[in-house]
Amino acid sequence: MMRLIYIEWIKISRNRVFWITLAAYVLTILAVLIGMRAAIISINTNMAQATNGMTVLPSEIYRFPHVWHNLTFIGKYIKIFVGILMILLVTNEFYYNTLRQNVINGLTRLEFVWSKFVDGVLLSAFATLLVFLFGLISGFLTTSDMEFSQIFQKMVFIPGYFLMLVCYLTLIMMLAFLLKKAVLAMGILLVYSYIIEPILAWRFDESIGPFLPVQVFNGLIMAPKTPLFALFNIKTVSNGIDPMNIFLSLGYATVFFAISFLTLKKRDL
């Protein structure tokens, strides 16, 4: 396994496009996380004026223990960046025809899929660490009357966020293996996750809707239970993680991994 990681590291460390995209992701998520507070204060002020002093969002989103839920919930909407990185890492190998060369040199197809999956796990770990550190620092800065135990209270959302990213990237890895071309994989990903699946989820609300993959992954981090979010749709609000979602997410990730491998196994490179 260390050998696979080392090989991937040589490939990634020299890849400028990868680092630029990663930097763009880091800057974006930091900007969004930092800017969120200002946005919420502004929304609250407007709301208070319009509704005679009623605020709809907790203005201290960085306060322990809610910070973990709030930040991962926001982070969920920027995960497409990590998805782009994943697409790059897989489709590069088709673009340069190096998948073929790697296999000729003795890498098995299974090892190849593993190495890309491990890329996804490491990317997810990095993205999770980023949110974790941001939460830790902002939590300490904004929680005034803090008890130590508060810090850990809702920390379950951190591993939840990690799991969501890993499963999401496994879906994207499969798309990239199936489609081979970066632009195509990106297009299908966007159309599927932002158009097709939401329509299906809405149309089959009572039946298969909630069990579609992206819905399941996103369902790991539901909206925080605030009056505002509760107003829209009670089903997407939760202050915890449903074990059923964890189970389904892992199931989907396994299936997507298997499809990636079987696709590659059958294909002439």
Place this chain on the structure above:
Amino acid sequence: METVLEVKGLIKYYGSLKAVNNLSFSVKKGSVFGFLGPNGSGKSTTLGIITKVTNPTAGEFSWFGEPACNAHLKRLGTLLERPNFYGYMDAVDNLKIVAEIRGKSADGIEDILRVVKLYDRRKSRFKAYSFGMQQRLAIASAMLGDPEVLILDEPTNGLDPEGIAEIRQMIIHIAGAGKTIILASHLLDEVQKVCNDVIILRNGSKIYEGVIGGISPEKMVLELKSPDMISLKEVAVSHPRILQIDMDGDLILAQLDSAVEPAEINSYMHKYGVSLSHLAVRHANLETQFLELLKTHKP
């Protein structure tokens, strides 16, 4: 002799196209094995199958006397069709990946880059290389870690005459060290100069297998020239073992029914008063034999 590669009943369909048709052959250890055939005859497909990038429709093959598995691939150095490397990486990093996958030390990288004359450009990115340089990097990659078997598919593609001669020397040198080389080419000259055994493919089927000289060993051609060409022609035709004569420029090409000592022809000419100003054996040309073979195997 020990067999390095044994292929049995290989079949590959691309849709309804039969790219490889029930192909069987074996490669002996230490031999330089030539794969010949026109474009699209199934050479590269066969090499793709034995290096596991292409799945055969049917048939089996074994490496080093064992059913083929991925561990065997690490003992091969392979160059298939065109060089495939990461365009954004330099030569050293590209070879590092190869070394790591094959489980070989990366120490030999600089030496091998010197051998293929890329050392000075080792820090340039692959995509900045000319095609000839890319091909040389691919050869370096195949030779990295001193593999037991080299598989080279059109290795002199894109190289200049000097480069072609260098690669040929390299192949002869490596073969001299007891390594096995499997060489595919549509350039007959290339195969003729370095291979011991050949297999000739046409439309995916084997039409010849064996040693190069054996393709049509019984015929011999002599080049003859004399100041008195008219008498030469007359006398040559009269010789019992000369089947026919052709003109090639100012030379007479005499086809004999079997190998004859040139001295015998010389004294025969002399006896009939023809003095020769040129007498030479024209070596059995693979190209003419090859074309003949293809003609007789028209589908």
